[in-house]
Amino acid sequence: MTKPLISVKDLTLRFKTDEGLVTAVNNVSFDIAPGEVLGLVGESGSGKSVTAKSLMMLNAENAVYDEGSQVILSIDGEEYDVLKLRGARDQLIIRGGAVSMIFQEPMASFAPAITIGEQMVEQLMIHSDMTRAKAKEISIEMLTRVGIPEPAERFGQYAFEFSGGMRQRAMIAMALSTKPRLLIADEPTTALDVTIQAQVIDLMKDLVDEFHMSILFITHDLGVIAQTADRVAVMYLGNLVETGTVRQVINTPSHPYTRGLLNSLPKLDDLDAPLTPVPGDIPSPLDRPSGCVFHTRCVESGDIAERCRSEIPVTSIGTDDHRVDCHLANSRDQAGDQA
Amino acid sequence: MSDILIRANNLSVHFPLSRVGFGERPVVRACEGINIEIEKGSFFGLVGESGSGKTTLGRAMLKAAPISHGEVLYTDGEVDYSLGDIRAADLKEYRRRAQLIFQDPYAALSPRMTVRDIIAEPLEVMGITSSREETDTRVREIASLCRLNLEHLRRFPHAFSGGQRQRISIARALVSGPKFIVADESVAALDVSIQADVLNLLNKIQQDSGITFLFISHDLSVIAHTCDFVAVMYLGQIVEAAPTRKLFAETAHPYTRALLSAIPSLDPDVRGNAQKLEGEIPSPINPPPGCRFNTRCPHAQERCRNEVPEWREYSTGHHVACHFAEELA
Structure with a gap:
């Protein structure tokens, strides 16, 4: 297996605020291989942008990275411990050198x-x-x-x-x-019309092939992800809840949240399908739920609701590194092992 | 033939700009020669790119944008208004009957008013209720319809999420008992999981109360799921209009087809076969002659550049403005 271009391990990030420490990213790990497009999906407030900004150390002064958080960038055999880079000179490599970023609102970035x-x-x-x-x-x-x-x-x-x-x-x-070797694209097409969005997506795909770049593509639009990404990571309230290849995540989602997102999308090929919202609202990061972070909105917990409320699910790893943080997926795995 | 609640006849909305040097004063032709009829109790969708004039058309139908040519006629069985030359007293009454829900629920609610006051304000301003008790009863009624509880009414908007705020905006629009609501990009600022919830709420209100909706959106898939009639707008003109299912089954205008194919497919195995539109929407100050879409249309011919296509019936209830709709089908 080739060495990942960038490897994020146990990234936990809190912001110091007047109301106390707010956890924005909780124990997030993922790798991006050279030439790979990783889609990072989630609702607003899920911590997508903050995660991406950590890769360039662009978070505000009040950000506190936990001990043990690690972001390793490997360029031409050399490794850079991104979170330890201090001073503008050392940070050049992650600020436009090997890592570049495009933002959602280009009017505000120029x-x-x-x-x-x-x-x-x-x-x-x-x-x-x-x-x-x-x-x-x-x-x-x-x-x-x-x-x-x-x-x-x-x-x-x-x-x-x-x-x-x-x-x-x-x-x-x-x-x-x-x-750059890694391009971070934070909702690059969200502010654009669909016709222009299609043009920009095409352009980005061409450029990836031409420059052999990796892209971290952040969006809330699963359609855009399906069209661009090789692998997908789904984020909810600072946690990665599911990671896998684009086919695994879109076609056979394992986490109830991923399923909920897909069900709430209007689909053009079936106008009669009801739109099923994910019930409730994303909780405040000041008041993170105990156990599984998604349990307050999960409709599938059923019999094991008590367990979801109290116990943090461990990551179960399936074929092709399909990772899910859910008690249901875990118990299904165990049932599968016994059968 | 069912009743038409509001109709635009040959409606144009122009915004004159300040003169640059000598010569003619430039004019932004935001809407040009629009003909639409919105049936009573329908959920009418208006779709187009930014800059197509959707919002301006919606506002003209609320008499919130100038009506430069043509007329907008409103008839709900109790009153008949022609909005172009409506009298001030009638306009006040029309404001009660026609309401607007905005796109951004973060900007639309005053941060210094409690939710109760926000919802009650139209009642007090329009003098609909005569006592505080009456106002409170009405506010509570509407709030519960939009799934807001008594506790919510005491709070300020900052305490609410996007979806909840949009429900507050909806409650405020409903409180005066309108017959017609323009919902301008009302779900565009919301997350998908919340968007479905608000769409379902709007549909339920429409079914329960029979309010007529003009639903403006740039997202065809949202329109397809909520509206029973769709009009597609491009550069100030309506290029195609039909009942939703008909529009999707027999798309007639190349622009509608391009919009449809630009929607990213959810299937990772269907990539990049979209029919791409080149370029961008031209300026409404100097729209292209002939068919306004000719600069981007993959099928444009000499005739499209010279002759304005007629707004004609393509099949029953399905109108289109394209010279070659039949040949391209």
Whole structure:
């Protein structure tokens, strides 16, 4: 097995707030192999973005990583312990060097009073020793590559002169110009129309093949995940509840939460299928449920409800590293072993 | 033929911009020549990309956007209004009968009012109830319909999740006893697991009370599941309209087809066979001549660039504006 590009182990992250320590990420572990697209799905408040930001140490000052949390980045045989990197110079590798990020709202991520081109050139010059002229050349080349018409003119424009789809393309061009090994895409298509979303997804797929990058693709849209990811991790209230290949998770989901998400989606091929919401609301992270974090909204616990309330489920591992944190899946496994 | 609650005849909404240099004053043609009829008690869906004019059309039907040409006629059996030249006193009455639910439940509720006051405000402003007891009874009635309990009524909006806030917005829209509600992207800001809950609630209200809904969304799959009639909008015009099942069974307009195929499939084995639309929606200041979709349509021909397609009946109850709908089917 090839060595993972990035390996997250037992990541636990809390924020210091006026109301006490808030657990945003709880004991999360996953690997991303070179060239692999990992989809990270979950509702708002599930801790997707915070997890991704930990990979670049972008979380706010009040973030506290637990002892034992580990993020290891392996580049060309060298290992970097990401959470131990201190100081801007050392962090260059995870801040646009080997890891880049594109955000949901491109209008908010570009500086409004600096031209798009200037921002692209600036980061290229920080990450390499190329000349300004060379950086400009590469930037324009990247703008062309992501399908922006008249790139030389666009280079001198400001973010407000771009449409939403164009801005997201420019953002992708900028993130990829340093040739990162891992691209973190945080809801990159959520603010876009479906027709533009389809174009951006296509573009990202092409670029993955071309640059042989890994992507951590964060979204709440299972359809987008089904179209892009190789593997999927489902997050709920800071915990990973299910991880597996995209076919395992979408076609044969094992966790009641994953099933609940799929059932609540309107499906075009069956207009009569009722929309079944996951009952209740996601609890406040200040008040995390005991036992299984999902037990307050789970409709499948039935006989073992008491156990779900009190006992934290252990991860059961199935074929192709299909991981589920659920007492039901565990008891099914045991029943299977005995049979 | 069942009753039409509200209809737009050749409706246009234009927003003039300030003059740039000399010459003609530029105009944003947000809606142009719209003809729709919304039946009483129906759940009417309006779908399109951002910039297509869906919200403007919804607002024009509430007389919250200027009606530049054409007319909007409202008839509920008790009153008849033509919204273009409605009198101030009638407009007040119309506001009671037609309500709006907004997209973002975080921005739509005042953070300084309790939920009870938020829901009661329309009653007090419109003078619908005459005593505090009456107001409270009405508020409690509506709140329980939207699954909010007495405890909830005492709290402030910040204590609620997105789904609960949207239920508060719905309660406020319902409290004046409207006949017509425009729900503008009312589930777009919600998580999927909550979205289904709000959609089910809206459907239940519609079935129980017979309120007519104009449901605006950019998401065709949401529209397909909730609405019984769908109109597809592109760059200020309606390009196709039909009963939901008909629209999906015999899609006639290339734009509708492109919208449908752009929805990401949930099947990981069906990847990348979507029919992709190139480019982006043009500016409504200078819409393309002929068929407005011609700049992005994969089937566009000379005729599409010169001649505006007629709004015509494609099959019973199914209207389309495309020169070549039959050939492309």
